Amino acid sequence: MFERKKRPFVSAVIVAAGDASRMEGIDKQLLDIGGVPVVIRSILAFEQSRKVDEIIVVTKKESIPELNRQVREFACDKVKFIVKGGDSRQQSVFCGIQCVDERCAYVAVHDGARPMVLTDAVDGCIDDAVEYGAALLAVRVKDTIKAADAQNMVERTVSRDNLYSAQTPQIFEIGLYRRAMQMALDRGTDYTDDCQLVEAAGQKVYLSQGDDSNIKITTPDDIPFAEALLAQREGNFL
Structure with a gap:
């Protein structure tokens, strides 16, 4: 008989520690989309995955009590820790990485x-990360891309054949990520993208098939757009 290959232990780090500078001071993570807070919807995608074993949420100190309440309300049982983030995204992810289970083989940020x-x-992204060591969700760029000079004049049109928009999750073998993080700390560099962190350490990252609906809530206008996407996904057309 063939021995069934054991599934790797996967930890998810959900980063929700932004300063809301483009949300007019509103904490976007706690806003509702279809009756469910933004960050809880993000958590639930991992909660419902049979390939994710635990979730660590990184947020602002003042948001921890409310997020604890919401996690209980929506039965996010895989959430093991809710911790305070750092001064940058990279530092916040590092705070989450410090809390992963010792069995963690892959981390999804x-x-x-x-x-x-x-x-x-x-x-799908987890499967690709297991195969390639690192993977992220991404979608092909659809718009025509222009490169501009210092005077805001078009210099050239950039071929979009090999251009992709990066999304999350971005998933890595944990040892690789820790080595890349230590290298960044040693160099004093601070990246806003986790793939950029591991790329700087010499690791190639696989582009896993994303979806155009996987938008990032950045401004107040994104909330009604997300609600429209949700209505379309659930078949509740007006």
């Missing part, structure tokens, strides 16, 4: 402000 991510996409 996801923006708490991407509430529309699909569990199937998360699972």
Whole structure:
């Protein structure tokens, strides 16, 4: 008989510690989309995955009590820790990484402000990370891209054949991520993108198939757009 290969232990780190500078001071993570807070929708995509074993949420100190309440209300049983973030995204992810279970083999880093991510996409990205060591959700760029000079004049049109928009989750073998993080700390560099962190350490990252609906909530206008996407997904057309 063939021995069934054991599934790797996967930890998800949900980063929800932004300063809301583009949300007119509103904490976007706690806003509702279809009756469910943004960050909870993000968490639930991982909660519902059979390939994710635990979730660590990184947020602002003042948001921890309310987020604790919401996690209980929506039965997010895989959430093991809710911790305070750092002064930058990289530092916040590091805070989450410090809390993962010792059995963790792969870590999935996801923006708490991407509430529309699909569990199937998360699972596919995990599979690709296991195969390639590192993977992220991404979609092909559809718009025509222009490169400009210092005077804001078009210099050239950039071919979009090999251009992709990066999304999250971004998923890595934990040893690789820790080595890349230590290298960044040693160099004093601070990246806003986790793939950029591991790329700087010499690791190639696989582009896993994303979805255009996996938008990031950045401004107040994104909330009604997300609600429209949700209505379309659930078949509740007006």
